[in-house]
Amino acid sequence: MKDTSRKLKRKIFHLLEQKDFTKALEQIEGFPLKSSVGPLFSFFYDKDEQIRWRAITAMGAIVSKLADSDIESGRMVMRRLMWNLNDESGGIGWGSPEAMGEIMARNPRLADEYRDILVSYICEDGNYIEYEMLQRGVLWGFGRLAHVRPELLYSCSSLLVPYMSASDSYLKGFAAWAAAPLDPTPVRDCLEKLLENHYTIKIFLNLELVDRKINRLARESLEGIFHE
Numbered sequence: 042m043k044d045t046s047r048k049l050k051r052k053i054f055h056l057l058e059q060k061d062f063t064k065a066l067e068q069i070e071g072f073p074l075k076s077s078v079g080p081l082f083s084f085f086y087d088k089d090e091q092i093r094w095r096a097i098t099a100m101g102a103i104v105s106k107l108a109d110s111d112i113e114s115g116r117m118v119m120r121r122l123m124w125n126l127n128d129e130s131g132g133i134g135w136g137s138p139e140a141m142g143e144i145m146a147r148n149p150r151l152a153d154e155y156r157d158i159l160v161s162y163i164c165e166d167g168n169y170i171e172y173e174m175l176q177r178g179v180l181w182g183f184g185r186l187a188h189v190r191p192e193l194l195y196s197c198s199s200l201l202v203p204y205m206s207a208s209d210s211y212l213k214g215f216a217a218w219a220a221a222p223l224d225p226t227p228v229r230d231c232l233e234k235l236l237e238n239h240y241t242i243k244i245f246l247n248l249e250l251v252d253r254k255i256n257r258l259a260r261e262s263l264e265g266i267f268h269e
Contacts, residue, residue, distance in 0.1 A: 050080040057095045069099050074107040085136030094245040101143030142182025146189040156193050177211045184219030191222035198223035205231035214242040214255045221262040235259035
């Protein structure tokens with residue numbers, strides 16, 4: 042059993058390395074769904090940033106597909122991701138909020154059930170996550186869901202305002218990107234201020250890790266031209 046699990050893990054890792062990730066992702070989706078969850082979790086901690094992001098994407102695809110046939114199994118993975126972000130877990134939860142956003146972007150039923158949990162992680166009166174590095178992940182997950190299902194988060198744009206004036210440039214950039222499909226009124230002034238910010242961040246968009254200047258992300262949000 043352990044040998045089979047190790048073989049599957051090696052196969053998945055090899056596919057995560059492939060140049061054509063779209064094709065590789067289709068192959069990963071062909072593996073036993075429940076058995077693939079564990080290996081993908083382990084790759085959230087890989088030293089290669091591209092491997093981490095691709096594992097998050099694959100987790101979204103696998104869990105969405107799993108939930109379509111067995112919703113309780115999908116919920117179990119979501120609860121595991123939530124546990125990883127709980128102080129009592131003893132871990133840090135790398136990749137968990139991003140995976141929650143990716144799963145919900147792909148699966149409408151899980152999005153309806155767990156949207157409020159993800160939102161609570163950026164609310165100071167909710168399950169607020171204080172660690173900045175994890176805040177980045179929450180904002181990306183929030184943005185991923187917002188770009189695919191804006192109707193679920195449209196009225197939540199005001200929650201992004203504090204992050205647009207944060208000291209961490211990634212928080213500014215991710216918040217600016219996340220705001221694009223949402224109610225522009227609460228964030229317009231903050232986005233306009235970010236037009237003067239020329240700092241470059243890395244962000245995972247359309248299955249690629251790309252460099253983006255913060256002012257470009259802010260401008261695209263203001264102009265409403267960003268399309269996921």
